[in-house]
Amino acid sequence: GGGKASLSSPPPHMTEQLFAFSFLKAEEMSSERLGRCRSLLERLRAGLLGGCGGALLRQMPDTVRKMLWTLFSEVKSLVMDVEEAEAQHARALGSHLRNVDRLLQLQRSRLACLEEGFHAQLQVLKAEFETERRAILEQHEDEIRYLQDVVLALEQNYARDDHEATTNFQSARDDIKSKSLQEKQYSRLQLGGKMEGLWEQFHAAIQSYTEATEHWKIAFEGLKQKDVKSCREIEMQAKKLQKLQVVAKARLAARLRENEEQNRHAREEKEAALGQLQELKSQMNQAWAKVHGSLARLTAQSEATLKAVAQAVGKAERVLRLAEMGRRLETEAEKVLPFYLSSLAEGELFDADRVLKEKPAESLGGGLDYVGLERFWQRFNKVRLEERALAQQLAAVSRKNQQLRGLLQQYLEGLSVSPEVLSRPNPLLAVKHKSRVPRACARRHQGAAPPLQPPWGRRLPGPHPQL
Structure with a gap:
């Protein structure tokens, strides 16, 4: 495995050298870098072609060999380009140096011309400066001489003025001295006369004072x-006063004790009086509370009484209004014979009289007209009876109306033929000369019920109202 890898790829140090050489920039190569590049290229070629390098190159794939030869050719062309660039650079540098020499020569000639002009201008300026300097020095010397003359004249004037002022001062001083001596002598003479007069007056005043104060001296001695006697008496009186003070202090202490005892008794009496006052206040508050409660109850009762009286008055007024309305609605016959005869039996009349004669369980209000109320109750009973009669008549009319509705319904059902109608008795259908009308209905049709009259002369069921 290791042998195959070494044959298929070049050694790592050679690859690093190739890549390092390929990444060099041609424009940055100097002569030293170019020499190093050439030596590197020669060593690389020697390593690839000679010894194990040739065998290694032969064992490499074609693509790698092509890439290496392409790289070598490119590097070689780059080296040639760099050599040409160096030659061009050398030629450009030579022309540049020649141009620089020309410029330096021109600059030197220009500087020489400028230096000659500068020296010429410097000589002119020096000449002008010397002329101006001589003129300024001459003017300065003239001004110095003028100032010296002015200073000399000022010194002479000052000396003359000083001499005149000194002579004037000395003459004025002599005059003032003579005047002051004369005035001093004159004032001395005047003051001497005044002093003699004042001395005589002083002696006279002393003599008169001694004569005037002689009796005062005698009085002072007395x-x-x-005063000596008075001092002795004062000492004696002081001793007496001390004794009296001791006695007075003792009496005052006794009086203070008595007063404290009296004050204590007075405070106790005051506390007792305050306690009694508090009790009286509490009793008075309780009495006020009771009075207030009774007054509140009385007020509530009076309000309730007023409300009850108002209700009674309202009821009475309503009764009177109803009586007046009933009186206006009465007919002529009712006015002539207003009430019907009583329909009560003898026993019922006896019970009613007994109830009326019994003493009531509750006290009734006095001053009421029970005769007038009896008439009112009679009218009321009449109205109630009429109301009951009308109610019975209304019930009878309602029943009759219901019966007529039932007959009408049967008639309408008899006109139509349906299974439901046939299943029920039909009043219009006759079987063997027999009517299907119910007997109760026939009886109702045969004789109509007489109209109801108000039962004035018979007793109604139930208790008699308000008899």
Whole structure:
């Protein structure tokens, strides 16, 4: 396996050399790189063609050999191109160097011309500068001489002014000295006279003061002796006061104890009075609460009474309105004979009188007209009786209407022929000269029921209303 692999592929170090050589750039190759490339190419050719390299090359496949020879030819052409490029570079470099030499010669000649012009201009500028310098120096010397003359004139003027000022000052000083001496002598004479007068006045004032204060001195001595006596009396009184203070303090302490005892009793009495006051307040609050509760109950009861009275008044007003309405609706016959005779039996009348004569279980309101109420109840009973009679008449009419509806239904069914009709009795069908009409219906048709009259003269079933 290893032998076949070595025959089918070139050695790894040769492949690396080929790839390293193929990736070189021709434009970056210098003379040293070109030499190395040539030596590498020669060593590669010697390795492939000589010794084991030739055998290895012969054992390689055709494609690999073609690729290697193609690579060798390309490398060789690249080397030739590089040699031509180096020759062209050498020629270009020679022409460039010649051009550079020409440029340097031109630059040197230009610099020489410029240097000559510079020196000429420099000489001209030096000459102008020297002329200007000489003119400035001459002007400076003239100005120095002028300033020296000015300084000399100023010094002379200053010396003259100084001499004049000094002489004026000395003369003024002498005048002021003489004037001050004269004024000093004059003021000395005046002050001497004034001092003598003032001295005499001072002696006179001292003499008058001594004469005036002589009796004050005598009084002072007397007061001094009195003061000594007063001091002794004050000391004695102070001792007495100390004794009195001790006694007063003892009495004051006793009084304080008595006052504290009285205050304690007063506080106890005050606390007792406060307790009684609290009890009285609580009792008063309880009384107020009771009064408030009774007042609230009384208010509620009065409101309930007012509501009950209002309801009773409303009922009475409604009764009166109904009575007035009933009176307006009465006929002439009812006005002449308003009520029917009683339909009660003798026993029932006796029971009704007994009930009316019994004492009521509850107290009734006084001042009511029971006779008028009796008439009202009579009217009410009449209305109730009429209502019951009308209800019975309505029921009879309803039953009659129902019967007529049934007969009409039977008649309509008799007109049509159907299995259902044939299965039921048909009133229009006669069998052996016998009618199929029910006997109850025939009886109803033979005699009609008389119209119901209001049972004024007979008793209705049930209890009599409000007798």
